Amino acid sequence: MQNDYIREWLPQKEDFLRILLDSEAPPLPHTCKIHGKDGVYRCPDCMHQPLLCTDCCHSMYVAHPLHRVQQWTGDFFEDSALHMTGLQLHLSHDGAPCPSTSAMGSKYLTVINVTGVHFVLSQPCQCVNAESYHKQLLHAKLYPSTFDKPSTVFTFLVLDDFLRDNVECGTSGMNYYSKLRRVTSSVFLHLVPDRYRELLQVAQQWRLLKLLKWSGYQGNSNHSTKGDLALFCTACPQPGINLSPQDNLDE
Numbered sequence: 629m630q631n632d633y634i635r636e637w638l639p640q641k642e643d644f645l646r647i648l649l650d651s652e653a654p655p656l657p658h659t660c661k662i663h664g665k666d667g668v669y670r671c672p673d674c675m676h677q678p679l680l681c682t683d684c685c686h687s688m689y690v691a692h693p694l695h696r697v698q699q700w701t702g703d704f705f706e707d708s709a710l711h712m713t714g715l716q717l718h719l720s721h722d723g724a725p726c727p728s729t730s731a732m733g734s735k736y737l738t739v740i741n742v743t744g745v746h747f748v749l750s751q752p753c754q755c756v757n758a759e760s761y762h763k764q765l766l767h768a769k770l771y772p773s774t775f776d777k778p779s780t781v782f783t784f785l786v787l788d789d790f791l792r793d794n795v796e797c798g799t800s801g802m803n804y805y806s807k808l809r810r811v812t813s814s815v816f817l818h819l820v821p822d823r824y825r826e827l828l829q830v831a832q833q834w835r836l837l838k839l840l841k842w843s844g845y846q847g848n849s850n851h852s853t854k855g856d857l858a859l860f861c862t863a864c865p866q867p868g869i870n871l872s873p874q875d876n877l878d879e
Contacts, residue, residue: 651677654700660684669697669713670705673743686713693717693748694741694783707813711749719764720753728754738780738821739770742789744812745820771834773826780826787834790827801828 660667660681667679673695680688689695689710699708716734718725729751739746752761759767762775771787772778786808793799805827809820839857865871 652705654705655679658700662688667700669699669708671695671697682713685710686715689713689715691723694739694743694746696743696746709747711747715749717748717750717768719750719761719768720755720758726751726753726755726758728756728758736779737770738823739783740780740786740808740823740827741783742786742808744808745823771830773823773830780821780823782827782830787831790831791835791838794831801831 654667654670658667658679659665661678662684663681665681665683668682669680669685670677671685671689679700685697689697693710693715695710697708697710697713698705699712717737720726735750735752737748737750739748750765752758752764758764760775762772762778765772765778765781769784770781771784773780773782790799790801790804793804794801802824805822805824809817809822812820843857862870865875867873867875
């Protein structure tokens, strides 16, 4: 059956290839989809890859700062970044700019996501009652590699993805981060920051936090004894359940 499908597909091969090649070229005319200005940016992560001017690209991706954009050079599209359009990640205030923050308060973050390694300009809240920087990052679903002046963060999404890959595919931390580096730049791997050790450290914390969350732990009031986070296994010997209390487990 599979060979039959491949034989049926082969006559369509040229059409498939033509569409793939057409997607590499900018649409005609080279104008912004929204305001009709000169189109400069497109996002391969979005369906149909709309061509946008700088202002529209900035406004459209305020809620999606980790999308990868490409910039038209006049001859081809080259990889770019949303911070080049002036986009900033505003922490607290539901993503709106903090009224107490100045331009001097911006900080560059290295953000590791399933789409690769990103460099994002962040604006922490500087109000009088503002939480510490690492807590503001956590509220934005960004896990800091350290709570003392963090400069590298991992998205909750990439941490969940790593745990799934580790369990289902047996992917090691080194192999997983090598994949993220290749996703970021398949040619210049040496230019992608190495955050392998940070991944191992943060993943260990994330795994524990997830177990505590699933077990309903909050604060220290309901912490019980050692081993409470272990999942119950019906196949394991359980004296009084699937094994007689008189049986010797050492035999």
